[in-house]
Amino acid sequence: MPADKKRFEEGDDFAPRFDANGLITAVAQDAKTGEILMVAHMNQEALKQTIKTGLATYYSRSRKKLWKKGEQSGHIQKVERILIDCDQDCIVLKVSVDAGQCHVGYDSCFYRAVESNNPRKLRFIAQKSYDPNESYKK
């Protein structure tokens, strides 16, 4: 095994690998229920802010700026634990949240499942837990 690979995989240095765009994938998981809430991206500054403040901060690729989760909606993510994967190119945030983490109005962004008998269709598996029109008009 190359020394570099071994260092990433078996070592205890936190050495996150950002991609060609300076980003790393981050998965937010409800620390209590285990539900996967959303998948987003962080740049180095977003990760630094997340560690420093204890509140999940991402990098918005569409808005091209840092995005403290909940800054508009109020639905923040309090970071309980940060995990990194074997090759250090993906992060899992174990977070404490209130209801409604998805901007569409659901607790999780993953509110639809592929129909098993018709894979071109989706089935809604959750109910909206808040009204995004109310939260985002502030």
Add this chain to the structure above:
Amino acid sequence: MPADKKRFEEGDDFAPRFDANGLITAVAQDAKTGEILMVAHMNQEALKQTIKTGLATYYSRSRKKLWKKGEQSGHIQKVERILIDCDQDCIVLKVSVDAGQCHVGYDSCFYRAVESNNPRKLRFIAQKSYDPNESYKK
């Protein structure tokens, strides 16, 4: 809201959005325990194969080819459910697995956490569940 955005977010058409490299991020989650096992990528063919066979198939960016999870190690992922997020650019696979999903020897690729009192260091939070040297020599 633009019609296109509404269709992606509120509709029941499965219309996964692959990125500029033809890939979509896929998170594998243990259907029983909720543990996040790994994060990988799929191209259109990998997703098609996953749906068709019921076994998680990814696209390996390093090897530049389809990669049926477990083809070498034996540690396959039986897909129980496929979820898609609001803007349809990320997939969650709820999978049934045996022990040892990570090639390093752990159940999950996320076997290390960032130390809260020293964010440059990682703490191992899991024990290896199999010997990868045995599994991969076949």
